[in-house]
Amino acid sequence: MNDKDRLIRIAVTTVAVILALFAARWLWIHYRLQPWTRDGRVRMNVVEVAADVSGLVTRVPVADNSYVRRGQVLFEIDQVRFRLALAQAESQVATQEATLAEAQRESNRNRALGTLVSVEAGQQQNTRVAAVEAALDDALAARDVARVNLTRSVVRASVDGIITNIELRPGDYAHTGEGVLALVDLSTLRIEGYFEETKLPRIHVGDSVDAYLMGHRSKIKGHVESIAGGIVDRERGPSPSLLPNINPTFNWVRLAQRIPVRIHIDRMPPDTRLVSGLTVTVYVHPTHADDDLSFWPW
Numbered sequence: 001m002n003d004k005d006r007l008i009r010i011a012v013t014t015v016a017v018i019l020a021l022f023a024a025r026w027l028w029i030h031y032r033l034q035p036w037t038r039d040g041r042v043r044m045n046v047v048e049v050a051a052d053v054s055g056l057v058t059r060v061p062v063a064d065n066s067y068v069r070r071g072q073v074l075f076e077i078d079q080v081r082f083r084l085a086l087a088q089a090e091s092q093v094a095t096q097e098a099t100l101a102e103a104q105r106e107s108n109r110n111r112a113l114g115t116l117v118s119v120e121a122g123q124q125q126n127t128r129v130a131a132v133e134a135a136l137d138d139a140l141a142a143r144d145v146a147r148v149n150l151t152r153s154v155v156r157a158s159v160d161g162i163i164t165n166i167e168l169r170p171g172d173y174a175h176t177g178e179g180v181l182a183l184v185d186l187s188t189l190r191i192e193g194y195f196e197e198t199k200l201p202r203i204h205v206g207d208s209v210d211a212y213l214m215g216h217r218s219k220i221k222g223h224v225e226s227i228a229g230g231i232v233d234r235e236r237g238p239s240p241s242l243l244p245n246i247n248p249t250f251n252w253v254r255l256a257q258r259i260p261v262r263i264h265i266d267r268m269p270p271d272t273r274l275v276s277g278l279t280v281t282v283y284v285h286p287t288h289a290d291d292d293l294s295f296w297p298w
Helices: 003-033 080-116 119-152 197-202
Strands: 036-043 046-050 055-059 073-077 154-156 161-164 179-185 190-196 208-213 220-227 258-267 279-285
Touching: 073 179, 080 119, 119 154, 190 197, 190 208, 190 220, 190 279, 197 258, 258 279
Parallel strands: none
Antiparallel strands: 036 190, 036 279, 046 179, 055 073, 073 154, 161 179, 190 258, 208 220, 208 279, 220 258
């Protein structure tokens, strides 16, 4: 082998090593430092719809996966018992009002008679008036509660959204406070990307974002709205002795924690439907780029 061939081989080897180093550096920066992740999700808040009063369901005018507006009727509970309770409460109010009117007439008459009525009798009459007034207040409160119960027997949507996974049918019994269907709040539509902690220094509130749904080429534009303030420490658990219970770990294994980053959607491609839970790939374009990305992480 002559010197020329040896020099060519050395040059080729050197170039290959340099390219390999640059490729390794690029791969390290791309996968470990640059702010992008495949671990993103479309998120929307879910309202757990429950009845405020118990009773038999008489009507369910909405269908599964249908869009509803705020105030739209979702289901109704049998109102017969609540109407009777309201009528009874109104009757009690009328009775107490009549009793109070009579007691006040007697009190006024006693005052008009002056000294002809004993002081003790006058005090007793005043006490009776106060007691009837208190009873009237109780009756009014009971009537208001009966009205509220009658109104709450018709359950309405609290937000604009989509009813999903509905299994409620007329004839079912709804219990107070027990969720019977889910309402997806469309106003809370967002993307949440779970970024490794090593990438957080290059993510700032306001940075522009490109997001891609799995299986779609269309780009969703957005910006970083906020970064989570904390996550659960799974290495620390409760202890009967009230002392910290720390799980043992291997010193040479350090997995980066994933931090939720909330992304506001600014523009969506046409004919794209976002469903809560879809997988999203998220790319953040830092406004304050960190140019000091050394070859080694330390």
